[in-house]
Amino acid sequence: MAEKMRLLIFGAGAIGTYVGGSMLLDGHEVAYLEKPEVCETLRKSGIHLTLNGSSHHITTGKFYSDLADVFTNGVFDAALVAVKSFDTPGLINAILPYAVCLPSIICFQNGVENEQLFEKAFGIEKVIAGTITSAVRRVEAGNAVLERKRGVGLAGYIPLVPKMVTAFSHAGLNAQQFHIAPDMKWSKLLTNLITNASSAVLNMTPSEVLSHPVAFHYELVQMREALKVMQKLGCQVVDLPGTPVRLFAGSVSKVPEWIAQPLLKDILGKGRGAKMPSLHIDLHAGRRQSEVSSLNGAVVKYGKQAGIDTPVNQLLAATLEGMASGTIPIDAFEHNPIALYSSLR
Template sequence: MQVAVVGAGAVGCYYGGLLLRAGHDVTFIGRQPHVDAINAHGLLLDTNTFNGRLPARAATDTHALAPPDLVLVCVKSADTEQAGRSLAGRLRPETSVLSLQNGVDNAPRLNAVIGHAVIPVVVYVGSEMAGPGHVRHHGGGDLAIGPSAASEALAEALQAAGIRTTIAEDIDRTLWSKLIINCAFNALSAVAGISYGPMLEVEGTRDVVTSAVQEAVAVSRASGVSISDDIIEQILKIPAMMPNQMSSTAQDLARGKPSEIDFLNGYVVRKGAELGIATPTNHALQVMVKLAERGKEFSGRR
């Protein structure tokens, strides 16, 4: 397949790298440092089972992009509309567009811009950009994709590339469940600069996580999305399962990049306000991250 990865960051480079290794023709669209490194030296894919450079093409925009068979949209949620505008006029009717993004509303936002069906995808991977053109995999890697006429064929192609993929018939529930996990841990990991493992050892953290989850579950159910009754129990197991993982929000703050907090805890706050549901814990976590971002801005000016 001709594959375009729009957003050559930790998620895009990991899945694009696996597709590249499986023999697909992959073009990465990303920021200049990664683009230059990929074009000069290939993509460095660093996993538990493979560490090597894969020849690849990269560009900073989609102007020279041939009409692809598959597009993986992996940009930050704040850049969804911009990514959509960049794809306008470059898709064929049969092109499959997958949104591998945090949050629950990126697929409809993207669809509104490009006028093309977008399949939402829930991503379960720990990865980071360890340097220009260098993606490091920490664990996980499963995908859950929404149902569509193309989903079965896409799942087979992804499975053949070593990406465990399921078709989630109730994709809204899967998206919200992932959002709730992000609301539980992302902000705390970011503000403290702490990985998931030792997080719950700090007194009071379990209570904060539980409160954030309860608020998000209430908002999801009021939005018409059913969430499992044992979600808190399952979420509290995650730090032991992924002890060394830093949240994507923590990685953004560490690199001085804008976070997606407004589309995580912030989304729950906005939706809760629409529905008349109080979300004080999620609001506090959102504000904490925005304060940390502002602190980084001021320290960078000195």
């Protein structure tokens, strides 16, 4: 029997709703910290979570917009961070005054640097690296649909990690413990890179990107740049829950391009296909910031430190950042990979 946990979740988006809702269904206590208007709505409507085609309306969660109220009403076993990576600095500044009250922090965010920011603010002993490979779609705040179940990864040696793995698994989240956090986070980064920025910049589905000879070529180069950076950093590619990352990486790095294209179309088409990835969704929703800085941008940053050129990742990051900020027209390279990559040819 899993020990009942008391969890604080920062953010009621897709991941926060999925993890928190699953834990609530399993009898755990969950409190959310969200914007005042979101809290007001969720207090009235509760959490809506669709799992395996079954809809669940969950009314046992608690919702707060003020951290002082959160800690006045209880002590927590863990705090789960489920906000966009570009919101991390602002969140840290908001919760820093309550550092003494904070439990261990689990970072479920994309990218490889969020944990470092939390460690700098609150201490390395208080931060747990996390990752989620399940595909979850956000309908609206507090309403999410599990589209493909894979699992959850946690890395670290503090006693809370195996307890959380057990609790998450009991709640149906398929959790796994990893011993080396950078291996887990960089392996997840690989899966976040493929057809993500390119789909956003080109306004093409993942299947269209993988089918186009020029787009596919540079997709492959992008991934090979990331793998070279990982190797230089001493990070190993590891399989993640429900995700054979080593097979994927081998297909990218060792297989001839004419074989890799149909192979990756088959592997990735099952997971994404016609579904637009997160960077495309954010860009076309009008967000002025993009997580590309934490994905392709991270490859560029660590590549520079390691002395490895990463021109494709640099081009994708700079172009998408420009589109998000408004300095580059959003349709500048629509369905035109040849124009996008012309400077690299």
